[in-house]
Amino acid sequence: MISTRIYAGGAIQFGGQPAIDDLLAAGYTAVIVWSVHVSTSGDLSLNDTPIVSDGIFNTQTSGDLPGHLAQLYKGGVQIIFSVGSGGVSDYANIGALLQKEGTGPTATLFRNFAALKQAKVDAGGDIDAIDFDNEEITGYPVDQTQVDTMTGFSTLLANVGFGSVTFCPYSSLPTWTETYGKVLATHGKGFVSAIHLQAYSGGMGNSPEPWGQMISDAGGQTLLIPGLATVQAGPGPWWNNGAIGESVVKTASVAQYGGGDWSNLLRVANFATADDALQGAEGGETFFFYCNGYLDLGPGKQFQKGDAVYFAGEPQWGAAPQCDGYALSGGCSNIYNMNGACPPDLQTQFQTWKAEKHPPDGGFIWLYDSVVNCFLSGSCGGSEQNPATTAKAYREAITNGLSVTAKSPTPAE
Incomplete structure (x- = not known):
């Protein structure tokens, strides 16, 4: 089965029932909620909104996110929460807290991630994995500090009760390789359930092949899931x-x-x-x-x-x-991909990757928010009916591109 995934940020947090309806109709196998940030004290925020502090989930600021995500979960959609992004210090903060407090049940991070998970369970859902979007790797060839941080963070999450983690790299293969080996050695061959390889923006031009070789060399039971971006609205998009x-x-x-x-x-x-x-x-x-x-x-x-x-x-x-x-409604364009950002462009890229020695097990789309932001622009020459139609066209670009017998590209929505 081809795994199809989509990242979603503020549009799923504050987009209400329309966002959930879109994502259910689009038919992805997983939704990745982006992005959780970790403060120096261990408090958790979803983008700019505080959601967990001192082991307590803040129901007043979450926009009923647990209830909305439970609808997706009950509909058979995996729910993953992503930690980190560019230009932040989340993993530096995580590393400092791990050194100070360890990975046990009294640690601030343990209590806060346990509260995040429990809030979803109480609403009738769950969190299937935590995604590591660590863009703070600087050491070369191996950033040992980040290896230790991500390895320790994996242990803490396993102690909380998370069944797996996923990695979201765009560079620094040696650091991720060493981290991958250590996590698998400690928690089993399937604990890193997926590699979400960024092949857009800072990862533009990335090939999944070396990452597939990394999985093979380690004997990992890990899905190789490269991702591409949709067309994007202008910076902001509302204010810049x-x-x-x-x-x-x-x-x-x-x-x-x-x-x-x-x-x-x-x-x-x-x-x-x-x-x-x-x-x-x-x-x-x-x-x-x-x-x-x-x-x-x-x-x-x-x-x-x-x-x-x-x-x-x-x-x-x-x-x-x-x-x-x-x-x-002022227009959207390709900003992040090397070879276009409309559904047929993505399908062509996934077809190319399928021919590699280690073909992908699926793909992900960056970003549901961009699908929403471009809804009124008529981008890709399409006549959009709703964001669900466009999101589905991007999902089909993955499945058609990676299918045994590739289909003709779906007209852009």
Whole structure:
């Protein structure tokens, strides 16, 4: 079976039921929630939102993430949480805490990751693995500090009760190779259940072949899962370096039509200015309107000055002189891949990888958030109906590219 996976950030955390519906309809075998960050004290945040401290999961800030993820889990989707990203110090903090407190049940990291896991179990789901997106490796050829950190972190997670970890490298093969061997020697040949190889952005041009050789040499029972990026909205996407994002289109004197479709309303928040509302977008939104004065659109739809009303989906603007509309409809492009970022491009790349000595066992897509952010742009020449359609087209690019008899590329959505 070809394993298909997709990373998802703020769009799954704050995208509400529309995001869960998209991901269920798209049919991936695993969703990787990105990205957990670890503070110097061991507190856990999901992106910029604190979620665990002192062994307690914060239900007030999580946006009912456990309940939403439980829907995916019950639908047969594996749930993985990814730790780390570029430009952070998560693994430096993890290493310092491991040295100070060890890997047992009294350690802060143990209690916090146990709380993260238990919150998902209590909601009817679970976490299948923790993903190591460690982009802090600097030593050459082997960064022994990071080897020790990732090995110790694996032991702590095993002690908590996690069944496996996954690796998400983009370079530094010698460091990952030594870590891989030590983790397998301690916890068994299948404890690293997958290698999520970044073949985009900093990993652009990566081949899965040497990583497949690493798995083979160690006798690991590990899936080789390279990943590619979708088309991307402009930086931000809503706000970037003190200005409105490049993909944002403003429409003056409008609001969502009061008699239109409000089923994808995500939230209402109050801000002093429209610029603040742009910066207040949390993930999963495709459009919103901002009120410069009181607005009455009918029963249950009264809005005050300063209210920003965020939606997923497609706007149905109606005249409202006291409001302005904002939508991510200004265009998307290939930023991170070497050979294109539309579904047919990805299918071609997976077909190429399939011919290698150690062919992939599947693939992953970076990033569901980008699928949402590009929904209104008509990217890849497609006529999009909803983000689920586009996400499914990217999934099929993996399965078609790696299938025994490759199918014709699915038209871009």
